[in-house]
Amino acid sequence: MKIMITIITLLFMLSLPAGAFAETLEDRVKTLEETLKKQEQTIEELRVLQETLKRQDQTIFEQRKLIEELKAEVKQVEPSVSAESSAANKSIETGQIQQQVQELKEQVGQVVEAQRKVLPSEFNPSIGLVGETIFSYRSKGSAQTGSDRPGGFDAFQRSVELNAAASVDPFAKAYVVANATADAHTGESTFNIEEAAIQTESLPWNLTVKAGRFFGEFGRLAYIHDHELPFVNRPLVLAQYIGGESRTDGVQVNWLLPIEHYVSLTVGAGNQFGGDAPPNNVGDFRQLGGWNYWGRLSTYFDLTPDISFEPGVSGLWNPKTLDRGGPLAQPDGSTLAERERRLVGADFALSWKPLRNNQFQSLTWGTEVLHSNNRYDVNSADSTMFNRSVGSLGLYSYLTYKFHRQWSAGFLYGFVEDAQDNKAKTYEYSPYITWALSHWDQLRLQYTYTNHNTASGLSPDHAVYVQWAWIIGSHSHGWQQR
Amino acid sequence: MKLKLLCLYSIILLIGVFCIGLMPAHAGKIRVVATLTDLADFASAVGGDLVEVHSLATGVEDTHGVPMKPSFVPIMNRADLMILVGMDCEHAFLPALLEASKNPRIQTGRSGYVDCSQGIIPREVPKTTGHSAGDVHPYGNPHYMLDPVSAKLAIENIYNALVAFAPQDKAQFKRNRDAYFTKLNAKISEWEKEMKPLKGVKFVSYHEHWPYFAARFGIEYFGTIELRPGIDPTARHIEELVASMKAQHVPIVVREPQFPERVPKRIAEQTGATMITLPIMPGGVPDTETYIKMMDYIVHTMVTAVQSKK
Numbered sequence: 001m002k003i004m005i006t007i008i009t010l011l012f013m014l015s016l017p018a019g020a021f022a023e024t025l026e027d028r029v030k031t032l033e034e035t036l037k038k039q040e041q042t043i044e045e046l047r048v049l050q051e052t053l054k055r056q057d058q059t060i061f062e063q064r065k066l067i068e069e070l071k072a073e074v075k076q077v078e079p080s081v082s083a084e085s086s087a088a089n090k091s092i093e094t095g096q097i098q099q100q101v102q103e104l105k106e107q108v109g110q111v112v113e114a115q116r117k118v119l120p121s122e123f124n125p126s127i128g129l130v131g132e133t134i135f136s137y138r139s140k141g142s143a144q145t146g147s148d149r150p151g152g153f154d155a156f157q158r159s160v161e162l163n164a165a166a167s168v169d170p171f172a173k174a175y176v177v178a179n180a181t182a183d184a185h186t187g188e189s190t191f192n193i194e195e196a197a198i199q200t201e202s203l204p205w206n207l208t209v210k211a212g213r214f215f216g217e218f219g220r221l222a223y224i225h226d227h228e229l230p231f232v233n234r235p236l237v238l239a240q241y242i243g244g245e246s247r248t249d250g251v252q253v254n255w256l257l258p259i260e261h262y263v264s265l266t267v268g269a270g271n272q273f274g275g276d277a278p279p280n281n282v283g284d285f286r287q288l289g290g291w292n293y294w295g296r297l298s299t300y301f302d303l304t305p306d307i308s309f310e311p312g313v314s315g316l317w318n319p320k321t322l323d324r325g326g327p328l329a330q331p332d333g334s335t336l337a338e339r340e341r342r343l344v345g346a347d348f349a350l351s352w353k354p355l356r357n358n359q360f361q362s363l364t365w366g367t368e369v370l371h372s373n374n375r376y377d378v379n380s381a382d383s384t385m386f387n388r389s390v391g392s393l394g395l396y397s398y399l400t401y402k403f404h405r406q407w408s409a410g411f412l413y414g415f416v417e418d419a420q421d422n423k424a425k426t427y428e429y430s431p432y433i434t435w436a437l438s439h440w441d442q443l444r445l446q447y448t449y450t451n452h453n454t455a456s457g458l459s460p461d462h463a464v465y466v467q468w469a470w471i472i473g474s475h476s477h478g479w480q481q482r
Numbered sequence: 483m484k485l486k487l488l489c490l491y492s493i494i495l496l497i498g499v500f501c502i503g504l505m506p507a508h509a510g511k512i513r514v515v516a517t518l519t520d521l522a523d524f525a526s527a528v529g530g531d532l533v534e535v536h537s538l539a540t541g542v543e544d545t546h547g548v549p550m551k552p553s554f555v556p557i558m559n560r561a562d563l564m565i566l567v568g569m570d571c572e573h574a575f576l577p578a579l580l581e582a583s584k585n586p587r588i589q590t591g592r593s594g595y596v597d598c599s600q601g602i603i604p605r606e607v608p609k610t611t612g613h614s615a616g617d618v619h620p621y622g623n624p625h626y627m628l629d630p631v632s633a634k635l636a637i638e639n640i641y642n643a644l645v646a647f648a649p650q651d652k653a654q655f656k657r658n659r660d661a662y663f664t665k666l667n668a669k670i671s672e673w674e675k676e677m678k679p680l681k682g683v684k685f686v687s688y689h690e691h692w693p694y695f696a697a698r699f700g701i702e703y704f705g706t707i708e709l710r711p712g713i714d715p716t717a718r719h720i721e722e723l724v725a726s727m728k729a730q731h732v733p734i735v736v737r738e739p740q741f742p743e744r745v746p747k748r749i750a751e752q753t754g755a756t757m758i759t760l761p762i763m764p765g766g767v768p769d770t771e772t773y774i775k776m777m778d779y780i781v782h783t784m785v786t787a788v789q790s791k792k
Contacts, residue, residue, distance in 0.1 A: 107603045202586040206559060256559060256584050262552040300552035305540065310552065353549055356542040357740050405714050438713055440613050472613070479578040482550035 125166030126474035132159035144459040206256040222246035237394030243277025278325030289320035316343040333381030340375035367397040392417035424456035440471040541765020558583035568599030571624035596643040598636035616710025629694035685734035
């Protein structure tokens with residue numbers, strides 16, 4: 001019994017501390033867990049601190065390196081520095097470094113400036129404006145010369161030409177030329193669209209397509225704007241057979257032959273051909289024959305590095321002109337009605353442009369011969385009606401010698417048989433001198449003697465012209481200006 | 483009858499031209515067209531046997547006066563790469579030729595259009611591009627090729643273009659480029675050493691071709707004979723230039739060979755300066771067919787002229 005009580009007591013006594021121990025252990029586990037947590041936190045903080053220290057170490061290292069480099073640079077600039085002058089030398093070195101930094105800043109600034117020039121105008125087309133004034137004196141009135149300008153003293157704003165061009169997309173570009181020319185009688189200017197066309201840029205097989213309103217490629221000078229001609233006025237034969245500039249509304253395809261030698265072939269079709277030419281009398285339905293069809297084949301030869309020869313042939317056909325220009329009264333009392341228009345031409349340019357100083361010296365000889373063979377219905381004076389073709393010949397030839405960057409002089413000879421009456425002939429002789437103050441500012445003085453044979457019924461005329469042409473805004477050297 | 487003759491003439495012309503101009507078989511080389519002779523020299527150096535290089539200029543032309551010859555058109559039509567100085571240097575002839583070439587690969591911005599001015603820090607960027615300032619280049623003076631260190635950037639651009647076109651030949655282009663750089667770097671050190679005694683020497687030239695050259699070699703570009711870029715000098719401008727040259731003791735008048743001799747010679751005589759004729763691209767004067775030979779000639783002529791005045 002006693003043993004039992006002793007054992008129970010002992011067990012009781014043992015369990016008490018065990019209980020107490022159990023409590024302490026739990027607490028201790030909790031405490032340990034908390035301590036562990038804290039220690040983990042501390043470890044994390046120490047890790048972050050370690051990384052910070054690493055970064056700071058790196059920064060210190062880099063700064064030390066930079067200091068060493070600067071020291072080396074300074075030493076290089078002034079290798080021998082005495083103790084007494086070291087302070088002064090340091091300020092000189094600083095000054096040089098500052099100067100270099102300033103120069104770098106200026107250069108970077110210039111680059112930024114150049115960028116600023118481009119970015120604001122990024123979406124603008126290239127825009128330019130051409131102005132051209134002709135002052136003239138003609139010895140005969142317009143009734144005697146057949147000109148649309150009056151005789152005597154005249155001032156004529158022939159061109160106020162606004163042009164704009166830009167890319168349409170990766171495949172095409174477009175341009176427009178709007179010109180206001182003063183009317184001969186009223187003096188008022190009307191803005192006309194001379195050209196507005198789209199041109200492809202990436203067709204295969206060396207093809208280019210142009211569509212819209214443009215100057216069709218015919219001959220040498222027909223598709224050159226008036227102010228870009230080598231002389232004041234368009235040669236007589238072009239004025240009469242083409243009708244001024246070769247303006248048309250239509251489509252034109254150019255093919256660069258895929259051979260080593262330059263050969264260019266152009267074909268086109270469109271309404272009307274010739275800005276000043278009378279339109280076809282279409283009526284209410286235009287047949288395909290009512291269109292104009294034209295073509296040009298040209299090539300080029302380098303005879304020597306300084307001398308080149310560029311020939312070409314051209315043709316124009318309008319199968320059904322349908323009384324173009326209305327009834328055409330003739331001096332013999334008959335009346336013509338044009339039924340078909342046919343024109344062929346051959347041209348060449350022979351140029352000497354020495355490579356070394358072609359901006360100061362060159363000689364160009366250009367010639368074009370045209371044959372017009374239009375078909376007319378004739379209502380003769382005695383009311384007889386018949387059909388006839390009138391074959392007429394015309395040509396011009398000019399020689400321009402450039403003897404200074406600013407100065408050139410030349411001579412133009414022209415001859416034309418009237419397209420409706422080849423017995424009426426007109427001749428022109430025009431010496432001219434040009435002073436190009438710059439690319440964009442040009443004065444030209446020209447004398448023209450125009451003579452007619454008796455059949456034309458017109459009188460000879462002496463004329464003096466002063467032409468002043470200028471350009472503002474965008475200016476590009478087009479292919480025609482070669 | 484006349485029409486038949488004309489048609490016959492056209493047919494004969496066409497047949498004749500076809501016979502002359504039939505294209506030979508493609509040799510498998512990269513067809514490179516360069517606007518100017520220095521770029522052609524670099525393209526040949528980097529491309530080696532793998533390229534067929536054609537230069538539009540022969541070296542004697544004004545860089546702004548290279549003619550727009552139709553005979554360039556078929557060459558450009560077949561080109562794989564079109565290499566140009568850039569910064570509008572070629573504005574007088576290249577845009578029209580590019581259009582006439584009908585080659586979409588080499589049009590502006592395409593992969594075959596290699597503008598060597600990429601990375602060049604421009605000098606003399608004009609504050610105005612109005613015509614009152616003359617025929618200025620809106621992106622800065624484009625004549626950086628006369629600085630051989632800037633020319634190295636152009637070579638790098640040519641190298642990058644060749645590698646982009648023919649990556650399989652990169653190793654050879656790299657070898658060629660590195661070999662040329664080694665040669666050029668040695669010459670640059672030589673030129674810098676030769677030109678060192680000329681530091682601060684003033685000179686004038688006909689056209690503003692020389693600011694990069696002057697900056698590289700530490701000589702002072704005093705002014706130009708032209709009134710403005712592309713504008714011939716007036717009598718008053720010449721008078722003022724002579725007076726200021728005398729006051730500042732400018733010893734050298736540089737005449738580029740594409741400009742007439744008369745005015746620079748007269749200015750040199752009136753100021754007591756020495757007139758020297760310096761090319762602006764390889765081939766501009768005899769025995770300067772490569773870029774290095776051209777720079778040798780320029781440096782040597784300038785040094786000799788200055789030393790003869792001392």
